[in-house]
Structures are given as C-alpha cells and as structure tokens.
Amino acid sequence: MTSFNEFAETCKAIEKISGSIETTRRVAELLRKVEVEELPLTTHFIMSEVFPAWSGKQLGIGTSLLYMALSKASGASVKSIEALVRTTGDIGETALLILKEKRKNQATFSTFFEEEPELSISEVYERFRKASEVSGKGSQNVKIKNLQYLFNSSSPREAKYIARLALEELRVGVGEGVVRDAIAKAFDVRVEVVEHAYMVTNDLGIVAAAAKEGGLEALQKLGIEINRPIKLMLSQISPDVEAEIRDMKEAAIEWKFDGARIQVHKNGDSVMLFSRKLENVTNSLPDLVDIVRKHVKAESAILDGEAVAVDEKGKPRAFQEILKRFRRKYDVEEKAASIPIQLNLFDIMYLNGRTLIDLPLLERRKALLSCVENSVENSRSIAVDEQVITGDLELVEKIYHEALRAGHEGIMVKNPESVYSPGKRGKNWLKKKPLMETLDLVVVGAEWGFGRRANLLGSYTVACYEPDTSRFLRIGKVGTGINDEQLKELTDMVLGLMGGEEVKGVFTVRPEIVFEIAFEEIQKSPNYDSGYALRFPRFIGIRLDKSPEEADPVQRVERVYSQQLKRL
Amino acid sequence: MLKAAINAELLKDSIAALAVIVDEVRFKISQEGISVKAVDPANVAMGIFELRAEAFDEYNADECEIGIDLNKISDLLGLADKTDTVKMELDENSQKLLIDVGGLSYTLSLLDPSTIRAEPRVPQLELPVKVVLNGLDLRRAVKASEKISDHMLMGVSDDTFYMEAKGDTDKVRLEMGRDQLIDLKSGDACSLFSLDYLSEIVKPANKANEVTLSLGRDFPILIDFEIANGAGKVSYLLAPRIESD
Secondary structure, X not given: OOEXXXXXXXXXXXXXXXXXXXXXXXXXXXXXXXXXXXXXXXXXXXXXXXXXXXXXXXXXXXXXXXXXXXXXXXXOOHHHHHHHHHHHOOHHHHHHHHHHOOOEEEOXXXXXXXXXXXXXXXXXXXXXXXXXXXXXXXXXXXXXXXXHHHHHOOOHHHHHHHXXXXXXXXXXXXXXXXXXXXXXXXXXXXXXXHHHHHHHHOOXXXXXHHXXXXXXXXXXXXXXXXXXXXXXXXXXXXXOHHHXXXXXXXXXXXXXXXXXXEEEEXXXXXXXEEOOOOOEXXXXXXXXXXXHHHHEXXXXXXXEXXXXXXXXXXXXXXXXXXXXXXXXXXXXXXXXXXXXXXXXXXXXXXXXXXXXXXXXXXXXXXXXXXXXXXEEEOOEEEEEOOOEEEOOHHHHHHHHHHHHHOOOOEEEEEOOOOOOOOOXXXXXXXXXXXXXXXXXXXXXXXXXXXXXXXXXXXXXXEEEXXXXXXXXXXXXXXXXXXXXXXXXXXXXXXXXXXXXXXXXOEEEEOOOOEEEEXXXXXXXXXXXXXXXXXXXXXXXXXXXXXOHHHOOEXXXXXXXXXXXXXXX | OEEEEEEHHHHHHHHHHHHOOOOEEEEEEEOOEEEEEEEOXXXXXXXXXXXXXXXXXXXXXXXXXXXXXXXXXXXXXXXXXXXXXXXXXXXXXXXXXXXXXOOEEEEEEOEOHHHOOOOOOOOOOOOOEEEEEOHHHHHHHHHHHHOOOOEEEEEEEOOEEEEEEEOXXXXXXXXXXXXXXXXXXXXXXXXXXXXXXXXXXXXXXXXXOOEEEEEOEXXXXXXXXXXXXXXXXXXXXXXXXXXXX
C-alpha cells in the first residue's frame, strides 16, 4: 500500500507550480508510484473527489463536523478553529497550523507500537467511506471519530490535505485534463486513447488502473457499461446560430424541451434513471421506469432524453414541477399520478451490447428509432423527439417559434455528422433560446462564504421595490457571476451597511446598493416576501447610477412573470 | 452453538460497558464464556471484556463468533426488569439470536462479523504505577472536571494520587493519599486524558467497589474492574493526549 504522505508531498509540490506541464509531470509520477489497487482512489483524490461522481455516493462531511473532529484531535476549541479559518480562509492550512502547535494532541494506540504504521492512501479512503456510510443513532459521533482518527494518525502536512479532501476541495488545480495527460505520460499511451477510454467509462480512476495494468490494449477494451452512467454531451449557446448552420450546410433541428435531462439505462427488465448530475433517480420515477420497460424494445440500451412535467392537457409545466418529481422520496406513486411526465428521447449511446457513441448522429438516430415505440397513455408519453434536417434558415426560425409557443426553451441545432462526445460542450450541439432578462435589485442581506470565500461575503439576498409601501421585497440570493476581485470589493461595501441582526446566517444589510441580476426564469415562491424567486440568478454588475428606490418595482417582476406564462 | 440464561441487569450492564467503545461488536463465544476486544473508530479507546460461564444461570456453548448491534440489544433490554432472566439461543443457520425476556420473545438479526472491525492489536505497555480506588471516587473527580474542561490530568506524586482539570480560568483538583486509596504502587506517572472518553468509562466503573488504574508518564491508562461478582472483567485502555514532535 502507498503511504498517504506520497500523495501529500505531490499536492504540496504542485500547489506551488503554475505551469500545467510540470503539474502533469508530478501527477504522472504519483500515478506511477501508486499500486494498482489504490490507483482509482488516488486518481479521484487528486481531482478533489472521494467517490467517482457517477457512483452517486455523497461524502456528506460538513464544515461543522470537520471542525469538531479537528477540535477533538487537537484539543483546540471549535471557536478558535473557526477564527483561524477566517484568517487563513482555508481548512487545510488551519488543520496544519492547529496540529503543529505545541499543544497536547490526542494520541492513538499506533503511537505505542514499536513501529508506528504509516497512514496509507487506502486507509484514508476507508475512513472516508465509513464516515459517509454510517447512519442512524450515534452516527454523527462515528463520523467525527473516523475523521479524528485520520487527523491523529497523520502528520500536520498530511492533515492539511485530509481536511481539504474531506470538503472535496483540494485546491491544487488538477482537473480532468491534467489527469488525462498524466495517465498518458505515466503509462506511455497516447492522450487520445486515454481520452476515449474516459469518455466511455466516465471514470478516470478506472482508466488509470487499466492503463497501468494493460496499457494500450486494456484501454481499448474499456467500453460503456450498462448501469454506469456516461457523461452527458452538452450544448453551448451560439451568438450566431444562423452562421453555424450555414457552415454545417444542413443541421439537425430539434426542440429544446423545458424539462430535466435524463439518462436511461435499460438492461432486460431492469431500468435505471440518472439525472443531469448523474444522480440515480430511479426510485423517484416509477412511471418512467414502467413506460421505458414497456416501450423500449431492446435487450439493453442507454438513451438520452428530456423529461417534461405536463398538465392534464399535456402542456408543459414550470421547470420546478419536474424537479419536484426527481427529488421525491416519499409518496412517489401519488406524485407520479399528479404530475405526469413526458419522456422525449433524442439520442442513444448503447444498444444490445454495442457502443454507438462513435457513430454519426444520423446513424444513432436510426438506431434510436428502431428500438423506441412512441406511446401516449393519458398524459404520460414516451417518444423520440421530432427532428428536421435542413439548411433552410426560415424553416429553422419557424421551428424555433413553434417551440417557444409550445412552452419550451428554444431549439437545438446539431451537426448531423457528429459523434456523441460524453461530457463535452462544443460546436456540434448548439442551442438557441431567448436572451436572459435582467432586473435591477437591491441588496438587503448577506452571508459569509465557505472555503476559499470564508472571510468574504459570498451570497447576497436581493429585493425588488414596492413603491406603494416603500418596502423592499426579497426575491432571491445571488452568489454566482462574481469574480474574486469583485467579491472583495462587494464585501467591503456591504460590511459597512451590515446590521447585527442575523437569521439563519443571513445578516441584514441596509438597502443602498443596487445589483444588476440576470436570470433564466421567474418562479412563484413562498420563500420570499415578494412571492417570487429567480431561477439561476447571476450577478452582472453594480448599478452605481441607481438609488435603491430606482430598483425594479415588484410590478415589473409580475410583468416578466406573466410574459413567461404567455409563452406557454 | 449458544444457549444461555443470565440476569437482565448484569447483561444490560455488560452491554453498556461495551457501548462506551463501539456500536457493533464481535462476540467471541467459547465453552469458557464470552469475550470481546474492540477499539473505538478513532483508535483512542479500547475495551477488553470477558464474562465467564459462571456469570450465567445456564450456559452451554461451542466456539463461534457472532456480530451484534449493541444499540438494538440495549433497546430491548430497556424493557426488562432488573430481576428478569434473559434466555438466549443462537440459531446459526439463520444467523439470528432468539432472546426471551419477561414473557417477550425477540428474534434479533445478527451482523456478519466480517463487516465489523477485527479485534485490535493491544500494545504491550509498561505501566509502573497502580492505583486502586472506589469507582464512585473516580466518577466524582471526572464529574467535577467536566464542569470546567474537556480533559483531565491523572498522576501520582510521592504517595498521593491526583486528578486535575484546568479550564480557561478555573481549576479543580482531587487528591487522595495512601490512606484514602484501597491500594497504591507509587512511581512516576502523569498523563492527560480526554474527558469525552473518561466520562463514558466511569459510568460502568461507578458500580465497582474496586477500580484499578495503571498509569505511566504520557502513556495510556488501563482501567480495570470486575463485574458479575468476579465472574467477569472489564478493562479499558485509553490513549493520552501528548505533545507531538
């Protein structure tokens, strides 16, 4: 077994390197050193994850649990740990400092054996796994003790990276790209081969182990496996779809449904469903399982599609309705009856033991049509979505407006010759949809951030204005779209306006600053006193030219909301 | 094979003594009795437990190992009267323990022992100092320390055993001379321990007239006491807090 210290040393080295060539070299060195059994873990660790994303396993260690474990390991109080996190802005650095201090740390029995065993990479993984799996009475305590064990069995330097891993935030700047290149370098195979193996397995850990064990040959043997989700192919917004279509000569045009992406795995009678984030959502959607089982005529298949929640007349409902279905754990059947789903399938990656992702879209389409039987039962349905191959821009425009009128998001423009590239966002799939609107909203609350943003205000509650009562009505929280520099500037500005009042971590801010906020949709919501909430709010900038009373009034919010409805 | 009957309170106390360390244990069963060795997930506290056949009203067993969820068994013993007799019978084929107490029959599913942490290796330690005292005195000192700190010093200087806790501002100290102790083997000893663990350990120790503490300098403490009128023994080994280098 490989010592965790090897891993920590690599992290320490690459933290200081800015160039990716040198980083890749160090990661490759680590991967070469690690034994094959530990290679998958190490590969995931270096990318800041404990479990592969597709496994659906959650580590579920929060900061308070981690602080508690560190406190018990070191004897330092949770308060002093929290204070140190504020100054260092980093749990790793905090763990290092706390455990290095001349304080009496908790010893473990390992200290009292003649040869103190070294902490191995697999033991770190095992402890994380135990902490994540335990549930029920006393489970909090077991989680804390397993983490405490790790802190007490490691050097302060190792503890730094254990603490960061526990929050799945290693901060060494190693992503999929570096690891892919490092695997190629470490085991002397071409990057393209590694890349392809990754696309079909969705797991660089499996790829690394195969490369080490069997080199090129083993990598080429890796394939898509049923019940192990594949990364979804993604689309990008194009500023000029028309030009792109002209370039393609002919494009495949499909509606972009306003629903939730879903990956369907069918294996005999068993059906598994994965969400966009590749979470297993099978149990929440028995109606989909049923309809797939009945109408997908294949022994085994992996399909890509969009699930849309509809009303009794088959009209799409707001996006949040489909999420209600995906997240449902109890009374699943009842919810299935009250929110029927239409399943629109648009791609196929695997059929009867054969991987199809390297075939052009048109070929995959044929395979898809060959195994899906369109069917409507009451409002529930399963269908291969309509696709038009055309270069006629007027026709494209017409389809686009039809999609919007039907209550969907817009259209997808796909290159008919393109392969299915899991996890890739590229020009082969483009989307066209209406531009996002913006609202000018007033900052009325703020929350401290976590991790890298620990000593900054990371999230801002924004509100619209109600002229009749001169009140500010909350409509959402925004934390995305703000770069580090802006975040510092905003923190300084907002700190001066913060009162002492706090509800659930949100501090009241005197309404003075106006933000311009972009969003994708307005939803009705009981959570905010405006009665509305923004979907995907994004910070655009500060409207220094506007006073809080000039912020958008609640009437404008209502107007935008009803315009959205008209589109339906 | 296991077929046994035992006083409910004794079994309850035994389970509670183990629950200090872990939630799930492997019971080693033999003709001589039942024994357990377990270490807590943090590798800081160990429990070594034995209950010999004489402690039971009726005992018949062959060598085997079973996995028990202590929370489950202590829940069902919660309903028993102190004077009840608990009858147990192991069904090895179905891996169930049939438990009969106060007219209620339980069928308890056992855990697969291989899923429970293996018996820990026990470090060989030279602990030069021995202090024998009443369980109540130990508990009193721990209770007092809990009020002001989360750790407690235990040591011997000259012929006095002391327990001391320091908080941010306050301090509490209990000293016991040779005449207040049941027995003392004096020497150099002084170690610091987490009250997290001590507070739990003194609960079962509280009932014992004689508790033996074995100590060293910056070394683990061994806490021993008898149960079931000498037909059983509980030992805890607790790692200290020490300054790391």
